[in-house]
Amino acid sequence: MDTPSLGRRIAALFIDWAVAALSAVALTSVSYPPKNPAQNLMIVGFFIVEAALLTGLLGVTIGKRLMGLKVENPQGKPIGIPRAVVRTALLSLVLPAIVMNDEKRGLHDIAAGSRVARA
Numbered sequence: 547m548d549t550p551s552l553g554r555r556i557a558a559l560f561i562d563w564a565v566a567a568l569s570a571v572a573l574t575s576v577s578y579p580p581k582n583p584a585q586n587l588m589i590v591g592f593f594i595v596e597a598a599l600l601t602g603l604l605g606v607t608i609g610k611r612l613m614g615l616k617v618e619n620p621q622g623k624p625i626g627i628p629r630a631v632v633r634t635a636l637l638s639l640v641l642p643a644i645v646m647n648d649e650k651r652g653l654h655d656i657a658a659g660s661r662v663a664r665a
Contacts, residue, residue: 549650550664554613559637561609566593594634602630606665616665617655625660633658 570576570592576585600607605616605624617633619625625633636642636654643652651661 548664550613550615550662552650554615555662558607558609558613558615561612562597562607563589563593565608566590566596569596590638594631594638597637598627598630598634601625601634602627610662611665614665616663617660618663619659620661622663625658629658629660633660 567576567578567589570585570589571578573592574588576588580586580589597607601610601617602625605618610616617625617630619629624630633654636657637652642654642657645653647656649661655661
């Protein structure tokens with residue numbers, strides 16, 4: 547399997563974060579940049595919900611689609627919502643995404659039984 551570059555993954559993450567922040571601003575009283583920890587948590591919540599639903603059901607987020615990436619299980623299918631929630635929650639903690647194995651899978655992907663691949 548051709549492992550996508552770290553640059554593409556980070557670009558997809560930034561796009562997804564921007565989508566979550568814009569969604570939070572449009573649908574709630576959150577301002578950007580956030581003015582307090584509660585607003586930060588609201589944006590994180592939007593990120594987790596949006597990324598988990600899209601990843602779990604479709605295998606891609608908006609950022610991953612734009613960067614030509616997908617998240618899949620070992621059979622090449624979307625990972626489902628429960629695994630996507632675990633993966634996205636761990637991803638939002640940052641450290642699990644930074645620690646990678648030889649296959650360039652972060653701890654969040656290992657825990658969810660997923661991998662990032664080219665779409």
